[in-house]
Amino acid sequence: MFRQINVHPNDWKFQRILWTDHQSSTSEPAIYDLTTVTYGTKPAPYLARRVLKQLLSDEGHKFPLAIEPFEKGSYVDDITGGADTLSRLNEIASQVKALCLTGCFPVAKWKSSHPSFCKVNSSNLSSNTSHQFDESTCHTSQTSAITKRIILSETASLFDSVGLISPVIVRAKILMQDLWLEKIGWDDPLTPQITHRWKTFRSELIDLASLKIPRWLNLTSDPSHVEIHEFSDASQTTMAAAVYIHPNQQSKVTLVYAKTRVAPLKRLTIPRFELSAALLLAKLISRTAKGSQLDQRTSYFVDRFISHPCWINSDPTRYKEFVKNRVRDIHEISLSAVWKFISIKQNPADCASRGLNPS
Known part of the structure; x- marks a missing residue:
């Protein structure tokens, strides 16, 4: 070129x-x-x-x-x-x-x-x-000596650009953070517990070959007034955000993006981590809107009252730096969005914040 x-x-x-x-x-x-x-x-x-x-x-x-x-x-x-x-x-x-x-x-x-x-x-x-993508198979290396370096390398090779298998990938992220917390060297032998966790995770990846996720967003030639629903959640170790598109007058709802992030090594309180998850969620909407070029209505869902009415819907100047900065950013990104409460049992982001095995 x-x-x-x-x-x-x-x-x-x-x-x-x-x-x-x-x-x-x-x-x-x-x-x-x-x-x-x-x-x-x-x-x-x-x-x-x-x-x-x-x-x-x-x-x-x-x-x-x-x-x-x-x-x-x-x-x-x-x-x-x-x-x-x-x-x-x-x-x-x-x-x-x-x-x-x-x-x-x-x-x-x-x-x-x-x-x-x-x-x-x-x-x-x-x-x-x-x-033929439906004939693809998952391949994992069979390296005999499992080290922190090997785990990081194989985790990085799990390519999931839009986060469709976030509930699975997040388990590898959590394991990597546990390695950091234990201060294990790059090529040091791992504990039997961690070795077992990684071998189990790696052996289960083959089950992803049977997973089918439709990528067509089911939009018509006139994709106006499409609803975008976004969900966030945080656990002790991970926060997650997921974006779904729902064309009006259609029953089909499609997963568009998902993203996970492990908790910082310096642990946050659950309310602060939930607020960080809400900010992660708000950032995804700009990516969704830019990529889909839709005239959409957006609803944000969080499953904890403490970060919903008390912080997100308030004036950010009322709070100290951590909360103030994140609430301000959320307001700037999601100015016209409607924030709503959803129970943990109904929140689809919950599985990505806690992790699932492929089966």
Whole structure:
């Protein structure tokens, strides 16, 4: 991508390199000026994104269906988008491809959840390999010596970008914090109890292969007045937040995001930890609203009265720094939201704050 973008001749000198050929008879290095955007330079990502933005400004009016993927779905050299029908998706893809070509950016490596899509956009650079996600399996290493380093490495490899399996992943986070509390070295032998906990957790991960979570949000072509319901909870060790979308006049409710965070090593009181969970929850709404671009009504649910009416619905200046700062941030983020109470038994965030095994 970078090499498709020319640098102004006046700036070539800032990308000057010296090249020494050890097999050459001359000792003087050759001088070269790099004339295109160069990977590894500090402004390279900005310049690439700025050029795409300018390309959209100059040529976007000719390709209206490509505007949304460019504006909302581009990340460095990737462009993402979608549609409700295959024909519409193909139209969008064709316009994205045409818009990119006007700037000499040939797109490649098409990927889609629909098996017929790649056939329409087939080329020698496209990937026509079909991936059946329902046939995926969970793989875990069988390292004989389990150490703190191994546990951290394998925990980090549990990729769950939107938190759909947060109740499971949080168990690994809790275990990692227990290792910190015991001040165990990176390669020190672990206690039999911790070793057993980790082996049990790792062996259970295979059960995730049978877990199915629908990712379609069930939104119509006119996704107005969609309700977003958010829940938070905190236990002694973990706080959790979960976001659900509910299209009006439909019975389907879909999990969109979830997030967990372990308690700080310096323990907080439960009310303060609940307040921190409420702030974590409030921050998720900005991510949800930005990602879904919906005209939504939002309801926040917490399951403890102490952080709901006494703090969140009050003037933050009444309290000391810890409470004041978090209540103020909650007010700024969730200005129009309605905070409500929900019992622990009905709170779906409860399982993520306490942890579940995959089964």
